[in-house]
Amino acid sequence: MEQFDAVIIGGGTAGLSALKKLSDLNKSAILIEAGNQMGTKNVSGGILYSKRDPSTTIYNVEDVFGSDFVSSAPIERLIKKYYLHATSKSKIFTLDLTPLHEYKTNFGYSVLLNRLVPWLAERASESAEKHGGGIITGVHVSDIQWIDDKTIVTTNELEEFQAKAIIAADGVNSEVAELTAARHKFTPEELYFGVKVIIKLPERIIEERFNLDSSEGSAHLFAGDITSNLIGGGFLYTNRETLSLGAVYHYDSLLSNPITPSQLINQLIENSLISEYIKDEVPLRNDIKDLPKEDQLKIHLSASKLMKTYDELRYKYFSKNSKELVESGKFTNIEEIRTKIDSIKKDLIEKYGVQFVNNYVELEYSAKLIPDGKRCRMKKPFYRNILFIGDAAGRGIFIGPKIEGLNVGIDDAVRASIAISRSLENSNFGSDYMGKYYESLINESPYTNDMKKIDKDYLTLFLDIVRNISTGFIDPRYSFVLNLMKNSGFRGIAVGLANILGYDKILPIVESKNTYIQLPISLANRLGNIFTSSYVPAIPTLSERIAKLQYNDDTDSHIIVKNKKSEFMKKLVLLCPTKCYSSEEGEVILQHEGCVECGTCSFETDWKHPKGEKGIIYRYG
Amino acid sequence: MLNVGVIIKLEPDFSEGNVSYNSDGTLNRAETKNILGPHSAVACNAAFYCKVKYGAQISIGTMGPPIAETALRQAQVLTNAEELNLYSDRLFAGADTLATAEVLKNGVGKMFGGGIIDIVFSGHRASDGETGQTGPQTAWKLGYTFLGNVIEFNIDSDRKVVIAKRLISLQGMDTIIEEVESPLPVFITIDPSYRSIYNTVSQRLLLNKFRKEGRKRSEDYRQFLKVYTSKNLDLDPKRVGLQGSPTIVYRVEKIPRARTNRKTEIIDPSNPNNIMPLITKIIQLARGK
Numbered sequence: 001m002e003q004f005d006a007v008i009i010g011g012g013t014a015g016l017s018a019l020k021k022l023s024d025l026n027k028s029a030i031l032i033e034a035g036n037q038m039g040t041k042n043v044s045g046g047i048l049y050s051k052r053d054p055s056t057t058i059y060n061v062e063d064v065f066g067s068d069f070v071s072s073a074p075i076e077r078l079i080k081k082y083y084l085h086a087t088s089k090s091k092i093f094t095l096d097l098t099p100l101h102e103y104k105t106n107f108g109y110s111v112l113l114n115r116l117v118p119w120l121a122e123r124a125s126e127s128a129e130k131h132g133g134g135i136i137t138g139v140h141v142s143d144i145q146w147i148d149d150k151t152i153v154t155t156n157e158l159e160e161f162q163a164k165a166i167i168a169a170d171g172v173n174s175e176v177a178e179l180t181a182a183r184h185k186f187t188p189e190e191l192y193f194g195v196k197v198i199i200k201l202p203e204r205i206i207e208e209r210f211n212l213d214s215s216e217g218s219a220h221l222f223a224g225d226i227t228s229n230l231i232g233g234g235f236l237y238t239n240r241e242t243l244s245l246g247a248v249y250h251y252d253s254l255l256s257n258p259i260t261p262s263q264l265i266n267q268l269i270e271n272s273l274i275s276e277y278i279k280d281e282v283p284l285r286n287d288i289k290d291l292p293k294e295d296q297l298k299i300h301l302s303a304s305k306l307m308k309t310y311d312e313l314r315y316k317y318f319s320k321n322s323k324e325l326v327e328s329g330k331f332t333n334i335e336e337i338r339t340k341i342d343s344i345k346k347d348l349i350e351k352y353g354v355q356f357v358n359n360y361v362e363l364e365y366s367a368k369l370i371p372d373g374k375r376c377r378m379k380k381p382f383y384r385n386i387l388f389i390g391d392a393a394g395r396g397i398f399i400g401p402k403i404e405g406l407n408v409g410i411d412d413a414v415r416a417s418i419a420i421s422r423s424l425e426n427s428n429f430g431s432d433y434m435g436k437y438y439e440s441l442i443n444e445s446p447y448t449n450d451m452k453k454i455d456k457d458y459l460t461l462f463l464d465i466v467r468n469i470s471t472g473f474i475d476p477r478y479s480f481v482l483n484l485m486k487n488s489g490f491r492g493i494a495v496g497l498a499n500i501l502g503y504d505k506i507l508p509i510v511e512s513k514n515t516y517i518q519l520p521i522s523l524a525n526r527l528g529n530i531f532t533s534s535y536v537p538a539i540p541t542l543s544e545r546i547a548k549l550q551y552n553d554d555t556d557s558h559i560i561v562k563n564k565k566s567e568f569m570k571k572l573v574l575l576c577p578t579k580c581y582s583s584e585e586g587e588v589i590l591q592h593e594g595c596v597e598c599g600t601c602s603f604e605t606d607w608k609h610p611k612g613e614k615g616i617i618y619r620y621g
Numbered sequence: 622m623l624n625v626g627v628i629i630k631l632e633p634d635f636s637e638g639n640v641s642y643n644s645d646g647t648l649n650r651a652e653t654k655n656i657l658g659p660h661s662a663v664a665c666n667a668a669f670y671c672k673v674k675y676g677a678q679i680s681i682g683t684m685g686p687p688i689a690e691t692a693l694r695q696a697q698v699l700t701n702a703e704e705l706n707l708y709s710d711r712l713f714a715g716a717d718t719l720a721t722a723e724v725l726k727n728g729v730g731k732m733f734g735g736g737i738i739d740i741v742f743s744g745h746r747a748s749d750g751e752t753g754q755t756g757p758q759t760a761w762k763l764g765y766t767f768l769g770n771v772i773e774f775n776i777d778s779d780r781k782v783v784i785a786k787r788l789i790s791l792q793g794m795d796t797i798i799e800e801v802e803s804p805l806p807v808f809i810t811i812d813p814s815y816r817s818i819y820n821t822v823s824q825r826l827l828l829n830k831f832r833k834e835g836r837k838r839s840e841d842y843r844q845f846l847k848v849y850t851s852k853n854l855d856l857d858p859k860r861v862g863l864q865g866s867p868t869i870v871y872r873v874e875k876i877p878r879a880r881t882n883r884k885t886e887i888i889d890p891s892n893p894n895n896i897m898p899l900i901t902k903i904i905q906l907a908r909g910k
């Protein structure tokens with residue numbers, strides 16, 4: 001049986017950081033990832049933060065992957081502005097929350113994981129190969145057993161092998177946690193549910209529309225009536241040539257008020273401010289009917305080719321790299337590109353009956369659960385010789401709709417690597433030696449011990465921002481604090497008061513319908529401006545959204561329903577983001593083929609990730 | 622060391638958004654992108670398997686115009702080949718499968734400086750022409766044992782034999798899988814259903830290493846490229862190109878499709894009363910009524 005020093009299960013941002021760090025510590029490590037290609041299983045919002053804390057150490061992405069991270073990695077835009085839009089019908093009131101975003105921050109970049117993860121993987125495997133390690137894709141770990149003094153890893157695809165130490169970086173729906181019973185399965189109260197679409201928009205149009213300098217971006221959060229009375233909110237992040245538009249909700253709030261996730265996205269799109277943000281000029285085909293089938297097909301294919309050329313050229317024209325087309329000699333100047341685009345457009349209209357209309361273009365629909373670290377992080381993030389990191393350890397940080405999971409996972413990864421490295425040097429993998437040491441390192445992390453403090457700091461910052469707003473209509477529980485905040489002399493007292501109230505008391509106030517829904521609605525009603533949209537977006541149906549997704553189908557289901565009649569399962573008929581559940585005569589039936597592996601149904605099912613290479617293949621993430 | 626050769630072909634990309642047709646309905650070759658043919662790609666995968674599993678060195682060959690370099694380059698990405706060979710000469714134009722096989726035979730003879738090639742792989746046909754004979758004809762000219770439609774194979778290097786599974790489907794008969802053993806050298810055409818299976822961690826690590834190397838090599842593929850003409854392939858001009866082609870394509874006709882005579886009935890599935898009659902009908906049909 002083959003044997004390896006360190007085995008990392010899961011190749012998201014956390015797992016890859018562990019591989020890179022262990023290799024840089026001159027240790028041999030292999031990483032096993034279920035997806036066929038790196039980054040095809042990972043979903044984020046997402047803003048990747050690099051944080052600082054003068055009083056302690058934080059391990060950031062650039063510490064692990066190189067100081068050239070910002071200049072070399074395929075990251076999207078440096079987020080400079082951070083807004084919260086309170087909505088009530090067509091009224092919108094905008095708060096500038098940039099100080100919240102800048103809190104202890106070196107930088108925050110918008111990222112698409114399908115772009116970023118392969119780059120991280122390339123860097124990590126380069127280091128790993130120097131020590132005989134590397135990344136193995138398309139392999140699903142199905143079991144871990146301890147026989148005598150051996151730890152044996154079983155997969156669906158490969159011969160069994162042995163590991164001295166294991167890092168579980170297998171995400172929020174961690175099977176390693178399940179197999180080992182290292183922690184309980186996260187409950188709905190401990191989770192958020194995220195759903196997102198990627199929207200296509202040319203680079204320079206994004207910059208003009210959001211008033212951005214080249215390479216810079218902004219983040220927009222939404223709260224108020226667009227949340228359908230659920231605790232959570234929407235987000236819109238600018239990427240280079242796309243926008244990430246999504247919603248994040250408390251899972252238990254969704255359970256008590258089930259709604260189709262796709263509908264949550266639609267509600268965002270129907271908002272006039274958002275629909276204007278995502279608007280583009282989009283070609284619309286007309287059916288050609290009077291010709292024989294074969295000719296129709298040929299015209300269809302030729303029109304496709306021309307539309308593809310049009311689209312590529314237009315995106316290039318509106319991109320930073322438009323000059324390349326001139327430099328390569330294809331065009332003599334930028335104006336000529338414009339002329340060419342217009343002439344193709346004319347051809348499309350005249351020869352192929354294509355129309356150009358105001359609409360928007362969705363590229364990908366995705367969904368995933370997110371652990372709420374405040375509620376569910378593992379107090380003891382280890383089991384035997386396994387260390388848990390990132391979402392697998394339940395360590396995301398939530399502050400309202402602001403999420404930090406990526407950076408926390410990276411920090412965990414470094415700490416786990418340090419612990420394993422020490423164990424490899426001393427050939428001691430006992431939980432008292434390795435696990436306990438990791439625990440102590442994790443407890444030094446500001447992401448662990450300052451979690452409560454972070455919340456309070458954020459609250460202070462938030463109150464600071466809203467202190468100039470008329471408080472008459474704000475919940476009396478706030479207005480007292482707010483009035484104190486108005487006077488800088490009393491600000492310290494206000495924070496002190498928040499401390500006295502106690503963390504556990506503050507949390508329900510902060511995460512209440514009042515804060516998430518009523519407060520923004522009344523803000524918008526009282527102080528908001530009216531926004532109207534110049535068009536009605538043609539929102540794809542759920543079937544169209546699913547049809548655009550790419551899957552590698554497995555004939556066997558990776559999910560087994562335990563109780564077809566339970567109340568929970570019945571709710572999944574609505575709650576499954578891709579409608580894998582239907583109900584017939586009081587029983588719930590699963591059709592696993594459209595599953596996006598979000599984990600929402602895992603609470604009452606026998607839930608596994610699909611076998612290696614199988615299942616959803618995200619192209620943006 | 623196991624020496625492996627692969628014969629590949631550049632083909633039009635028929636996927637939507639890439640293919641283009643002339644107004645008379647024929648393929649517009651100038652506007653259509655060219656890629657390594659899908660069957661050639663499968664042959665490349667089989668050769669790569671030999672590299673990972675048996676440490677083989679790989680040489681790729683193709684006959685075609687200079688633009689066929691694109692296919693060689695793509696094949697190098699897939700195989701991390703040590704050698705790329707382009708057999709390119711105006712004299713080769715208009716070749717049928719027999720004249721093509723003549724070029725390929727001599728091409729294989731030049732691989733790795735004229736050393737013995739233990740296995741030659743090719744795809745089982747091309748997607749832009751019914752030219753499935755090229756492989757068997759080349760094998761025959763080389764004097765190699767020919768194994769067609771191979772879906773799985775392993776090599777016993779001590780005994781110098783290959784053990785292979787072949788998929789045999791004949792019209793009107795059940796598809797069977799035949800297991801054969803043959804001494805090296807062999808010429809193998811790979812079935813499109815072939816998948817390489819790498820089932821240990823070490824094989825996977827090696828695979829990654831070679832893939833990466835392959836990508837790197839292909840960036841500078843000309844360094845690995847040898848271009849041959851009829852002269853330096855020692856070919857007799859009478860046996861290549863149009864001259865060497867006994868086949869005369871008189872005309873390619875579209876086969877008129879028979880008028881279908883099916884009746885369609887639309888059944889509304891939301892009405893359960895419709896389902897039973899449907900099942901009864903299917904059963905009747907299945908019984909041949």
Ligand SMILES: Cc1cc2nc3c(=O)[nH]c(=O)nc-3n(C[C@H](O)[C@H](O)[C@H](O)COP(=O)(O)OP(=O)(O)OC[C@H]3O[C@@H](n4cnc5c(N)ncnc54)[C@H](O)[C@@H]3O)c2cc1C
Binds near residue numbers: 015169390391
């Ligand atoms: C909508 C949304 C918005 C978010 N926004 C932000 C944000 O703005 N900023 C931020 O910092 N965070 C954000 N997050 C959270 C962040 O995305 C996650 O915390 C982070 O991606 C988790 O990384 P990970 O490596 O721990 O897990 P994952 O990325 O989930 O990786 C787990 C990997 O393990 C693999 N795997 C699982 N089981 C097995 C197995 N048995 N065998 C082999 N492989 C396996 C999976 O295929 C997967 O690749 C957001 C999340 C969502 C869903």
Ligand code: SF4
Binds near residue numbers: 576577592595
């Ligand atoms: S079946 Fe379950 S895991 Fe899959 S998409 Fe639906 S809710 Fe998510």
